[in-house]
Amino acid sequence: MALPIVTSIAPTTGPTGGGTIVTITGTGLTGAIAVGFGASDATNIAVASDTQVIAVAPPGSSVANVTVVTPAGRSAINAAAQFSYSAPTATSTGTPYFIDPALTSTIVGSLVNVLTASTSPDAIEAQNILMRRLALEGDVVGSRVPPPRNITEIGGYMNLLATLQEGAMREQTLAGILGVAGPVQAQGFLDQTTPLSMVALANDRPTGVAQPSIPTNVWVRSDFVSSVQAAVKTLHAQGATLPLTGPSVLTLPPGGPGAVMPANVLFYLGRTLTIAPQTALATPGTDPIALIRASGTSDPFAAAANAINPATNPVTPANYDALQCTATTATTVPLTAASFAPLAPVLGAAGFYQASPPPQPASNLDTSWASFSNVTGLVVGHTILGDELTLLHQPSDIAASVFASLLNTVWNGVTFA
Template sequence: MTTQPVSVDLNVGGVDTAPDAAETATVASPESIDDLMGVLTGLIGSASSPEIRQAQVLLLQRLALEGDVIPSRIPAPANITQIGGYLNLLTALGQDDMRTQMLGATLGLAGSLPLPGLDQQPPPLSLAVVSNDVPPGSTGVAATVTMRSDLVSGLATALQTVHTAGGLLPLSAPAALPPVGSAAFDPLLHLGRAVLAAPVVTLVDPQTDAVVLGRAASDTGTSYRLAVRVRSGTTGASTEDWTCLMWDAVSASYAEQTVSGATLLPIETALSGSGLMAVRPSGVPSGRNDLAWARLADVAGLLPGVTRLGDELALVYSKRQIAASAFAPMVDFVWDGGAFATPA
């Protein structure tokens, strides 16, 4: 590694002092530093442990907020007196966080946390990305969906059950919190606690749809349930006739159609062991936008009369994101056993 000497010019109380042998440091050449940074960047980029991912996020945050993206409009400080002047100015302005960051940068340190411009504490959990099932030839089905990071294993279990049986379970989930002023959707979807059976490929043609909403000939009552089309011989699947719902775009209403000869795996069987539960509607949905029948949710840990929506949101979103969302006025809503509602 090529090195070159550099002199450290100190100014104390406005009086310059000439560097002596003890004040002469040896640093790496710019070329060597570039090579080292390249190796470190490759190492960080190829690692996958949770600790390294956290470091990756931190590096990106520092690049966004502290990197020399826009060149400084003032000359770099030439001595300690000038550095002290900047520190005194920031102290007088009450910019304590920026003063700490400046001192760290002067000393070549990474700086303290939190970084200015970021929330004080990142959420403890995140929304994990899961590969979605996209039926051949379908449009409008996203390639991925999201689930809360500590619940994603349950969704993976359900998908594995369906795939082992030769079926597909196309899903849908919102990508972000609805902004202020927009309609607030089902909070469970935005909390990463639920996904939807993709409406754009369900209730279209029960004879071929990967997922149907109906009832088997042996079912009692008039309620409907979801079922996944799977291969013949699948354990727990039904081969009897099913009365399934389909959306009639001409009349803008739902109609029933009988499906015979299909092997359909009831959704409660597909979800067994996953922690996810499906809603079983007692009647026909009120319209195409009534998606209660499509929700697959994990409500473990939600305590009726106790769990606040704001606390659940804070597990995956920052304070800034929550404040800018349609859920901001609803943070004090409490879980009532089926939904988040105004506290009694």
């Protein structure tokens, strides 16, 4: 049997009091019976594989060569496998790095042994979490700050967490003070799921010149899916269609120097529906969508679906004035005995509304008329932008977005400010 070989360790430093969990990498490590830190042996070890051993560093000083002992003998000293002991580092306020005295190396070592010896799914996931912590921080038990000594220090920590917008950590801290279980949070590097998502729905693609440019699927926020499907079903019963458009991926605009706040924040919250603008304003009598008003009136033009298909609940024909646009002009054309299903009441029943009065395009380049927004559940003076964003987006994406500095803004009935 060949001697074990140690090629590297992580981390390479730790406190003089010991207790640091060190991952030793090499070859021939199966059957390891001891790990040496200079003249002292690790207080506990666990063999993860033939190439990896986890050990708890004993107390020590200066620099110690880390070696592994197997039935074949002890590995040779390697300059790349030296562990440096150091005194606890000080924080910016002069408080020493805190290690819970109740969490001894023996307890930690026993925990490591249990984890490496277990094969249940929960134990395997715990092993994964432990290895990620070791890889990212080189420590599992050390705290970044000492525990608060009095109510004043507790208040300081709570204020700091509020300033840093660490809502989840603040909730856990409050739960710990009260002695109750806090909300379960996703562990670092585990897949995180958001409460809501964007769902692909089959899109209406009525025949005509615009059909090739209409997407086959349209993405709708998961909590709005059933109401949008109900609206489409209502229009189909009237012999009309609802061709929509929108991106296949809802990506937040990046932050950084020069970043500009988008005008329509609701779009990035998955709270808008957009009528495919290419389906309107060209030939109102046959276009799938038209902007119409009652004939001879001065009412604003409003979006309606052309009911030209067989219907189980047909609409009553009427006379209308319709808007016909080019890239530079907008003209009014009469429509006689035409059948249209107004979109405002149908989409309003689904929670989506236009601005009032509806936008009036001056050319076919103006598509503002095609946007409908859903403000269901947004409470003026109470709903916070950060809470809305986390329903649909990952924290890392939000932090890198233009909204990162506006997470505490509040809904005012029009936007977040």
